[in-house]
Amino acid sequence: MSAAGSSGQRHNNAGDASAPAENVVKKAFPRVDLDGHDLPPSPAPSSPHSGRRYAIATELVYTEGGDQYNASSVPIYQSATFKQTSGSGGGEYDYTRSGNPTRTHLERHLAKIMSAQRALVVSSGMAALDVITRLLRPGDEVVTGDDLYGGTNRLLKYLGSHGGIVVHHVDSTVAENVEAAITPKTAMILLETPTNPLIKIVDIPKIAAIAHRVNPNCLIAVDNTMMSPLLLNPLDLGADIVYESGTKYLSGHHDLMAGVIAVNDTALGERLYFPINTSGCGLSPFDSWLLMRGVKTLKVRMEQQQSNAQLIAEFLESHGFKVRYPGLRSHPQYDLHHSMARGAGAVLSFETGDIGLSERIVESAKLWAISVSFGCVNSLISMPCRMSHASIDAKTRQERAMPEDLIRLCVGIEDPNDLIDDLRRALVQAGAVNVSLDNFQAVQPGDQPAAAAN
Numbered sequence: 001m002s003a004a005g006s007s008g009q010r011h012n013n014a015g016d017a018s019a020p021a022e023n024v025v026k027k028a029f030p031r032v033d034l035d036g037h038d039l040p041p042s043p044a045p046s047s048p049h050s051g052r053r054y055a056i057a058t059e060l061v062y063t064e065g066g067d068q069y070n071a072s073s074v075p076i077y078q079s080a081t082f083k084q085t086s087g088s089g090g091g092e093y094d095y096t097r098s099g100n101p102t103r104t105h106l107e108r109h110l111a112k113i114m115s116a117q118r119a120l121v122v123s124s125g126m127a128a129l130d131v132i133t134r135l136l137r138p139g140d141e142v143v144t145g146d147d148l149y150g151g152t153n154r155l156l157k158y159l160g161s162h163g164g165i166v167v168h169h170v171d172s173t174v175a176e177n178v179e180a181a182i183t184p185k186t187a188m189i190l191l192e193t194p195t196n197p198l199i200k201i202v203d204i205p206k207i208a209a210i211a212h213r214v215n216p217n218c219l220i221a222v223d224n225t226m227m228s229p230l231l232l233n234p235l236d237l238g239a240d241i242v243y244e245s246g247t248k249y250l251s252g253h254h255d256l257m258a259g260v261i262a263v264n265d266t267a268l269g270e271r272l273y274f275p276i277n278t279s280g281c282g283l284s285p286f287d288s289w290l291l292m293r294g295v296k297t298l299k300v301r302m303e304q305q306q307s308n309a310q311l312i313a314e315f316l317e318s319h320g321f322k323v324r325y326p327g328l329r330s331h332p333q334y335d336l337h338h339s340m341a342r343g344a345g346a347v348l349s350f351e352t353g354d355i356g357l358s359e360r361i362v363e364s365a366k367l368w369a370i371s372v373s374f375g376c377v378n379s380l381i382s383m384p385c386r387m388s389h390a391s392i393d394a395k396t397r398q399e400r401a402m403p404e405d406l407i408r409l410c411v412g413i414e415d416p417n418d419l420i421d422d423l424r425r426a427l428v429q430a431g432a433v434n435v436s437l438d439n440f441q442a443v444q445p446g447d448q449p450a451a452a453a454n
Ligand SMILES: Cc1ncc(COP(=O)(O)O)c(C=O)c1O
Pocket: 124, 125, 126, 127, 149, 151, 152, 192, 196, 223, 225, 226, 244, 245, 246, 247, 248, 257, 258, 259
C-alpha cells in the first residue's frame, strides 16, 4: 500500500481526475490517526446524502445510484482484494478490511438515516464500542451510568483493569451526578437511554450541555440500541458520537451481528475509521448486504413491535406488576423520554417479587422464546441477571439495585392477542397469584398501531 497522505499520492480511494465525481475523496476531508497525524483517505467518505429529503419511511427504502448495471439490490462484493490500475494504486478500493463497496453503500445509507455526516459499520455493537473507546488514552476518565448493558459494563471494566482508564459509574438519570464526576481528565461520557434492563431515562441534551461547558474536550457517546434512529437521534440532542448494535432493531431478524457508529465531525469520523481498518472489524460484505435489507423495514417492524409492547405493558400493569416501560404514564420519566424520543420502543421489564416465580413464568411461555437480545420480529423473554447481564457480578448487581427476579420482554411483530394470551397462560401456570384467566381485550376495534412520526 502506498504511503500517501502528505505526499498527496493515492491510497485506495484518493482523487483521480478521470474518476466519476462521486468516487473522488474531497481534498478537504481531514485524514488523521489517533495522534492527529496525517493519513491517507479512507474509502468511505461522508454520505453525499446525509441531508435527508424525504420522510423517514421513504428514506429507509430509497437509495440513489447503484452499480454499473443499476442493480436494485446492492450487490455483495464478495472480494478481499480489488485490482489496481497502476503500481502506485489507483483503485477506489484495494482491500476489504480497508473498504468494500457493499459496506460503503450501507454506511452512506445509514448516515442519511441517522442524520449523520458519516456512519461506520463494524462486526458487532461491542466492536463499535471497542472502536470508540480506542479514542481514549491511559489516564483518561470515563463517566457512565450504573445501569448499562452487561457487555458494555464488561468492556469498561476491562479498560479499567488493562487500559489504564478510570471509569466512574453514577446514576446518570440525575444529570448533576454526571456533572459531579467530570474532571479535567474526563475524555468521554457514555450514556445509554432507555437503559438496559431497568429502562431508566437519561437526559441527553442536559448532560451534553453540562459536559461541554464543564470540560469542552470530553466527547458524549450515546448507545442508541434501545431506540434505533427511527425513534431517537442523539446527534441532534448534543451527542458527539452515537453507536448502536445493528444486531437488534436495525437488522430486525436476529440473523446477523453488526454495530454502527455515526458522527457529524469529519475528523472524528477519520479517527474512528483508523482502528476499524487497523484491526479489521469492519462489517463483512454479506452482513452489510443483510443489514441493508433489514434497515428498509425498520419503520413497519418498530411500529408493530411498539404497539404490541404498549398493550403488553398495560396488560401486566393492570394485573399489579411493577412494569418498566416508557410508554406507560406511570413511568417516572415519561415526560423526559417523550421530550427526546418519538416512541417508547419494544423492550419492557417487570418484577414478580420472587425469583422462582420469574423462572417459572419464563419457562412456561411458549410463543416467547427464552433468549437474549431484542429488536427482532419474534418476541423474547429473559431474566437479565441470569442472561444478558450475568457478566456483572452479583455484588455489583446488588449495589446497583438490579432485581434478580426481573423479567425482560422484547416484543416482536406477532398478533398482540396471541402474545397476551400466551403470557397470561404462562403467568397462571407459574402461579402468579394476581393473574386470572380473565378476558383482557388486547386490541379494541379501530385501534391503529402507534405511529413513529418522523
Ligand atoms: C444496549 C446494548 N448496547 C450494545 C450491545 C452490544 O451489541 P452486540 O451484541 O451487537 O455486540 C447490546 C447487546 O448486545 C445492547 O443491549
